[in-house]
Amino acid sequence: MEMNVHETSMQEAKTVVSPSGQQHAGPSGPGFAGPTMRDVAARAGVSAMTVSRVLKEQNVSAATRERVLAAVRELGYRRNEVARNLRLGRPSGTIGLVVTNLANPFYSRLALGAEQIADEHGLRVVLGNTGEDVQRERALVDDLAARRVDGMIVVPATADHRHLDPAALGGTPVVLAARPPSRIEADTVLVDDFGGAGAATARLLAEGHRAIGFLGNRPTVFTGAERYRGFWAAHEEAGLTPREEWVRRGPHDIASAEAAALDLLDRADAPTALFCTNNRLTLGAYRAVRRLHSGTALAGFDDFDLADLLDVPVTVVSYDADEVGRRAARLLLERLAQTPEAPVGPPRSTVVPTTIVRYGAGGA
Amino acid sequence: MEMNVHETSMQEAKTVVSPSGQQHAGPSGPGFAGPTMRDVAARAGVSAMTVSRVLKEQNVSAATRERVLAAVRELGYRRNEVARNLRLGRPSGTIGLVVTNLANPFYSRLALGAEQIADEHGLRVVLGNTGEDVQRERALVDDLAARRVDGMIVVPATADHRHLDPAALGGTPVVLAARPPSRIEADTVLVDDFGGAGAATARLLAEGHRAIGFLGNRPTVFTGAERYRGFWAAHEEAGLTPREEWVRRGPHDIASAEAAALDLLDRADAPTALFCTNNRLTLGAYRAVRRLHSGTALAGFDDFDLADLLDVPVTVVSYDADEVGRRAARLLLERLAQTPEAPVGPPRSTVVPTTIVRYGAGGA
């Protein structure tokens, strides 16, 4: 494999100054608060209350309304939603979204789905990335509670979720995504990890494979554990038992997965097929298969580009990541709309289904 | 290509109720504001100011501090950052991030980079997705300004950016990302679209290709236009001129790119190489090449998984998307830190460099 690297540009971090020499520190400068309702009121010759009413579209005589709106335009006035919410005793009109790794397409799609639903209800999304770090997660949810988000959606990084209990967050409602609650009760959206892994494994078994290896991430991650459980269950259902020597846990990126797969496949009793718990692992496994010319069949969680064009049979577990975010946002919104008269009731849990897609060895 | 689809789960949207029959509408219910400083003060037998001072870690006698902190713990008190910011005359301690499509890894990486820098400075990121829709962009930036974000990072969807002028947003500082300002002045972070496209094209030319096709997205998108410019410039530098018949503009996903590439390659005078302006287009082009067995060489913007294992030579333009977000956040933070005594000066612009990676036809 040939591979050259070559810088295209010398302007690494060079800062180019625009031609205009204009000083940029006018009314845009920090500390500049912008006009208030009183400014508008003064300009329109009315009281602040009248301005407030105009903006709320309450009953105001057409004439004064026009004067007020004119003043609003002239001053470039914009109502301060922060002050408004404070006065109304409402939270900030935002929902927190805490994910483990936004670089993972699963979580960015989740974020997109949540943002979509939130937006439809006039709520913004405040983002937080934990990098699977518990300390950061604690600090983040605490900060979000202090900023008075209406509620939060959290992909928990840990096994113990007591710090995510609304009772520990000043009553801020919490919905969990991708991983189930532990030591707390909470609305939850999960992916059908168990069923998907089972179905993909069953597929390999149905195609005649009797020697299937397993490539998974850290066993402490819930999704990995569930997928392993599904892998095992499919074997049991076929009256078989997986062999532990063919199980590799721990790889978390393409390179380490490739190494683990090489180790697994480069032996006398190598399995004829491999189940991988996520797409990075599947890509790594494919690299190993390709290098060894072993022709090992692959199955794995998460669909990926070019899966259908690979030169080995690939079965993927596909699902709608956006939908995870959408459902989480909907559960949260229902909690937020909850009143003493119309309680939502105990925590609810929903599972986003998976789909098995079988790609044959795309012939070149 | 064989392909089966199979549902793994019947629990589509089934809602499972947890065993605990406990009513969940306690102090977590919406409308519940949580304890205030006065509540804490009353419990500790001091004034609200003393509580404020304790939380600010100002001089308070050790004895009373302990009493206050005890009350804080007992009540589960959390200072209301919204009210605090209002009182201090500060904005919300958040920065807005408006992108066109969070499902695109480029923008989710950008978001991750921006979040990282923001977090280091105690700022949260408020997310907005425009879907390239100008109306949504207008509404979003307006809403963010009304929510008093400290500033915003925007990937503009349009050619006319006058609605992104801080002057039109109540003075909220704005940094543009991925696309340059138009009809306004603003700090900007760009990718070296021109240089990267030129270098990739030059690479194809250096390898002897004299018939290079071009697959690009809508010409109105700045990045596409710049990449086309780079494509053209590389030709000129070699004393050549691209042929318009080999240019296809408009495809925006893998499928439409494949169709366009098929159309382009399935002709007598088909080009021997293809330059594509993003990775979806490159993937589509690869599918076409593969289907036609044309052996056409590929070059394209954005690196992607498996690029090194394809059975045609592939040259990609790679760059650090996180870095775009990080630089944008830093430019914004410098604007926010600006004072009349220490003005930042006129808008600044920085270009994130690109790198050319040449993958040979990975042998199977």
Added chain:
DNA sequence: CTGTTAGCGCATTCAT
């Protein structure tokens, strides 16, 4: 060291 007064920007309540 601690408390009182006042007010950030806005909207509810009660006037007129």
Added chain:
DNA sequence: ATGAATGCGCTAACAG
């Protein structure tokens, strides 16, 4: 239909 007073939760500025 409009205005005045009051306070959301918090903290500067000034007492003491």
